[in-house]
Amino acid sequence: MLKCSACGSTRVTVLINGKPYCKYCGTKILRTHLVRTLLNMKREGLITSIINIENYEDS
Numbered sequence: 184m185l186k187c188s189a190c191g192s193t194r195v196t197v198l199i200n201g202k203p204y205c206k207y208c209g210t211k212i213l214r215t216h217l218v219r220t221l222l223n224m225k226r227e228g229l230i231t232s233i234i235n236i237e238n239y240e241d242s
């Protein structure tokens with residue numbers, strides 16, 4: 184039986200990079216990955232500074 188790679192829950196709903204995660208951990212991990220990917224893209228100049236990731240509230 185599959186178990187969540189983060190918390191050990193057996194209620195696995197998603198696979199991320201081949202690892203099983205429950206809904207809660209999967210959502211958390213995806214959000215972290217997305218923010219990190221966007222920050223890397225911004226650092227490499229792939230997206231403009233118009234998109235303010237670090238300080239989303241500050242417009």
Ligand SMILES: [Zn+2]
Nearest residue numbers: 187190205208
């Ligand atoms: Zn979990």
